[in-house]
Amino acid sequence: MKALKHFWLDKTNEIVESSKSILNTNSIYTITDSKGIIEYANDNFCKILDCNVNTIIGERHELMNSEFQSIEENENLWSTLKEGEEWRGVLTDKLKNGESISLKTTIFPIKYGNQNKFKFLSIYEDISKCMTLNQKIDKDEALYKFIYKSIKIGIIIVTDDNGSIIKWNEGAEKAFGYSEFEILGQHFSVLMIEKHKNSKISDLLGLLKRYKTVKKSEVLELKCLNKQGEEFSVELIVNKWDIEGKRYTILKMLDITKRVTFQNKLKQKTKELELFFYRSAHDLNAPFSSAQGLINLIKEEESIEKIQILIEMLEKTINHAKVFSDGLSNASLISKLSNELKIIDFPTLVDDVLKMLKRESKFENIKFNVDIENCHSFKSNPDLLLVVFKNLIQNAIKYSYVQSECHAPFIDIKVTSSDNEVVILIGDNGKGIAKKELNKIFKLYYRTEAEHCLGTNGLGLYIVKNIVESLNGKIKVESEINKGACFVIKIPRTI
Amino acid sequence: MKINYMLIDDREIDLFINQKIIEKFSTESNFKTFTKAKLALEYLDSLDNQASLESMFFPDIILLDINMPEMNGFQFLNKFSELNSEKLNTIKIYMLSSTTNLKDIIDAEQHSACSGFIDKPLSVRRIQQITQEFVLD
Incomplete structure (x- = not known):
């Protein structure tokens, strides 16, 4: 018996001999002493564990003390054995090549001598293949379940x-x-x-x-x-x-809600942009054509007085073009929205706007009621807010009624603030906006009937709305014809 | 020869210029101007319903701007076509615009109610040409 090592304990020898008669040649078995030291291992065992019999005899039986067993399992194994009961279970270990091995094991305690002395006969069945397959399925299932759930x-x-x-x-x-x-x-x-x-x-x-x-x-x-x-x-x-x-x-x-909303928004913006280009191209051209026409007339006109009239018209045409190109440069501001936010100094901002608008006709006769609450370091884009204030106040001036005995034109400019937003109100007691036009005034190149002859560019409120929206804010207007208009803008504080 | 021109343009300066140019070559012309296409259309519609056109201004040629608020030139043309009036059928409508948009020019040339496209500013030579076309017709 090659698997036999140096010393033979009588009992072990006996057990081996009797085991041989019970077990067949395919069996895998070991005999250990009461502490788990291997005293005998048959060839099949050595083959499966890929080890030399000489190196394991006298060593602790790793399977029975394996670190791959849970502590509870290990304790259960030993307590069962110590009581002289046989133990059944699966022992696992790792081979030298890294593969794990699972052995369906039955351990029989064999009592010998008078004292409670035991040797253990362990009989194994290699179930590694079937275990790994099961484990793999379990693992895959767990993985898929995890993926699916997550x-x-x-x-x-x-x-x-x-x-x-x-x-x-x-x-x-x-x-x-x-x-x-x-x-x-x-x-x-x-x-x-x-x-x-x-x-x-x-x-x-x-x-x-x-x-x-x-x-x-x-x-x-x-x-x-x-x-x-x-x-x-x-x-x-x-x-x-x-x-x-x-x-x-x-x-x-x-x-795909987000994507669809985004797509629709993009479609809408593209449409606006197309209209913007189309109308801009036209509106840029129109004053030049008018000017050209006027110049043609001037060239052929002999009467100095008539030339004078034509020159005045030319001037008007050029001013009109100026209004339009101002609007365009404001519009280009929106696309340049920088992320750099500054603390807004509303009193100075409103002051600057009023200074800019000083030369508007009717400005002198309008009472400006400026009421600005401390906005506690409200951060936003000052350039864009300037455009908003300028456009709204300019409109309020434009549509004011001339001062008279029974009419005192005023413009309210109010800024209030709360924890989460700043509210800007620009109101007037001017001509107001007809109800049917209220929802159209923010459209690109929309001009109200009254605006028709005022030389407006149809860009102002469109720009204002776009700016407010780019600051995540909202704009609302309330108005009644002949009673005035009131624009309210709410801009949330940024964190 | 006496020709009746209807001018439709939201820009009063252009209305003035166009009228002056036309007057340069034919002093006997009559004009009716509109700053709103919609009002011009209403006027034409009223002509159509009139039993007698005597003492009424009946346009021979309409010069129509394209870019106008509320109702633009093309919308006017469509509405005009919808009137489908034999009486008004004799009127020659030309689109007059400073547009550089090729699509506008092509659309104008191809519109059944439109006789052609004219570049702004209107020139004496071009209005002469158009008037001659009308007379020859």
Whole structure:
């Protein structure tokens, strides 16, 4: 017996001999003393553990004391054995090559002598292959489960053949607002908008097919309904699969609300920009054409008085062009919105604006009621705010009524502040804006009927609105014809 | 020859210039000017419903600006076409604009109600040409 090492304990020898008669040649077994020191190991054991018999005899049985066993398991093993009971379980260890080995083990305590002396006969069955496979499946499953559960941006819904929801991930919960408990068992069509309310899975697949042929896209874009009854846009992929004769459908969706909103905003901005270019090109050209026409007339005119009139008209035309180019340079300011924010000194800002507007006609006769609250270091873009104030105050001046015995024109300029926002109010008792025009005045190149002859560029309020929006603020206007207009701007404080 | 011109332009200076240019070559012309296309259209509509046109200003040629607030030149042309009036059919409408937008020029040339496109500023030579076209027709 090659596996036998230096000394033979009588008992061990006996046990080995008797074991041989019980166990067949394929068996794997060891004999250890009561402390777990290996006294005998058969060839099969050495082969499996990839070790030389000479190096393990007299050593502690690593499997029985393995660090890969949990402490509880180890204690259980020894307490069982000490009571003279046989122990069954799986022992694992790592081989030299790094692979782990699992042995289904039965340990028999064999009592000898009069005292409570034991030797242990351990019989093993190598179940490593089957264990690793199981572990791998467990691991994979855990991994997929983790991935599936943790996909918060993606919506994954699994339905059975009837379309009833049987799986519901966190992304779905987040997007639709139903908890897993609420939704499981419900038909998937509760998530669809009215148009698709009676859809079956087959309808979805049909829709997808049409989409594929028409739009050459594998992904369906449609609207869904959340728990609150709000619609939102998703991209949808539908897959089917069969397990053990049962058919399942998996709906994978991506909430594209943000993208769609962004796309729409972009479309709107592109439209505005196109109009802007179109109108700007025209409005830049128009005064030049007029000037050219006037000059042609001047050239052929002989009467000095008539020439004088034409020159006055030329001057007016040039002023008009100036108003327009001012508007354009203001407009270009918006796109240059720098991120550098400064503490706004509202009193100085309003003062500067009033100085700028001093030469406007009617300015002298208007009473300006400036009321500015301390805004506690409100930070914003001073250049842009200047444009806002200038445009609104300029408009208020432009549409003021001339001072008379029964009319004293005034303009209120008020700034108030709270913890989270600053409110700017510019009000007047001027001509006001007709109700039907109120929602149009912020449009690009919109001119009211009254503005028609005032030489305005149709850019002012459009620019103001864009600036306010770029500062995440809101602008509102209230007005009544002949009673005046009041613009209120709310700008949130930035953190 | 006496020609009736209707001028539609939101810019009063341009209305003035155009009228002066036309007067340079034909002193006998009559004018009716509008700063709003909508009012011009209403006027034309009223002509259409009139039993007798006597003592009414009936335009032979309309010079129409393109870029105007509320109702622009193209909107005017469309509305004018919708009137679908035989009486008004004889009127020649020209679009007059300082636009550099090629699409506007092409759209003007191709519009069934529009007889052609004229660059601003209007020149004596061009208005002569147009008036002759009208007379020959």
